[in-house]
Amino acid sequence: MPSMVRAAEIAEHVGEEVILKGWVYNRTHKGKLVFLLIRDGYGFVQCVAFERDLDPELFDTIAHIPQESSVVITGQVRADGRAPGIPGGYELGIISLEIIQSVAGDYPIALKEHGVDFLSDHRHLWIRMPSQWAILRIRATVISSIREWLDSNGFTLVDTPILTPAACEGTTTLFATEYFDEGTAYLAQSGQLYNEANIFAFGKVYCFGPTFRAEKSKTRRHLTEFWMVEPEMAFCDLEQLMEIEEQFISHVVQRALRECRAELSALERDISALERIEPPFPRVSYDEALEKLAEIRAQTEDPELKELLEIAWGDDFGSPHETELTKLFQKPVFVYGYPAAAKAFYMEPWPDRPDVSKSVDLLAPEGYGEITGGSERISDPELLLQRIREHQLPEDSFRWYIDLRRYGSVPHSGFGLGVERTVAWICGIDHIRETIPYPRMINRVYP
């Protein structure tokens, strides 16, 4: 009895008779010769049927097998440079083939260009296509390496709630839901405040889960449901935070490079752009970034870009600013020291510059922009209380958060990494809706 193989490991079985279980991705009929491109979940393998080698009835079946039919194939593995696939270069000479289900011939996704709305409506089928399959495999590897790095560098996973009593940061719009007799609960937009409690028990922690924003954002960088990992560290200042981030991000990219070569090349990703990603990353202050933007603005001939890049000290960067800044570097770039007014209430002020916060965003290169946002947090209870009042937040709801500064307060820092934006950058694709299996956007909750 031949043994079952996975497409990804086919190279290890050259000369052997093996069994492959999967689905017909494409069929090319050449008369006395038929090529089937079979996907099995682990890759795509070409299987070849010659009329002279097979029973006429079986050959006719293979010649007419519809796209996406499920099959069990027995065949002999051989190396052939002409064979397409992921990874390509090997093919199966078909000895026998059993159809588990023959599709009626009405599979909606033809092998041709499609519009994004059509593909989104068929997301449950779209994920079978090589590009989407490759992206989601890379996503899985990215998530795995995020957890691997944190777990092996002293961080404890401490889960934070998804149903929360109020806005963590009080600014962005939240999804609300009825919560028994307790009134309204909200879907979490961040686990950070809970992380800050957790570091006083565990030192270094992270939470990792879906987060929700009810913002009516309609861009290639936004989802209403997305995944975020948020590490938080006690006894950590802004400089140490940046060192942690660059180690962490570099590990994630390098492991994707090692383990997802076939997927990245299926996406035609420029590998060399990723090979450069290792510490240290450039660091630019907000003030320096403003100067660089002013230079770019002075040099551009494009009146539209000139207008988009207009910015005054105190404004947060918009995506045009981020995009232009990242073009100046071949690695992710830290921009630190944003104006306090543009950032959240809990951020530690810069020494001797109260209008500047000890905040840092990491902007991915090639125009991808912000993938992490972090800061050193306020550790003084009086200052924190003052900020809560300035932002007109409900003091009573933040009692527990203020307690953290009363019982053993220490300098501490943390950041949040957007998984989908990171995957989009690593994959080199232009819209994050393809980086999550079932994207949730302002006008899409199906399928």
Place this chain on the structure above:
RNA sequence: UCCUCGGUAGCUCAAUUGGCAGAGCGACCGGCUGUUAACCGGUUGGUUCCUGGUUCGAGUCCAGGCCGAGGAGCCA
């Protein structure tokens, strides 16, 4: 919420000044021994987003609406 663009066959798109609704792909049938979304021939395929208006005549012009895409703001 604002700006720009779009909606025609299952899919991707054409349709001249307002004058017979078209092509490619898919599906189905046939041909082809190395295809890479094969190629060639044939068959099949329509509420032109909706409502109203102008006109002898509307896919095309006008008004209102619906849906989608890209961008802005906001953010990861």
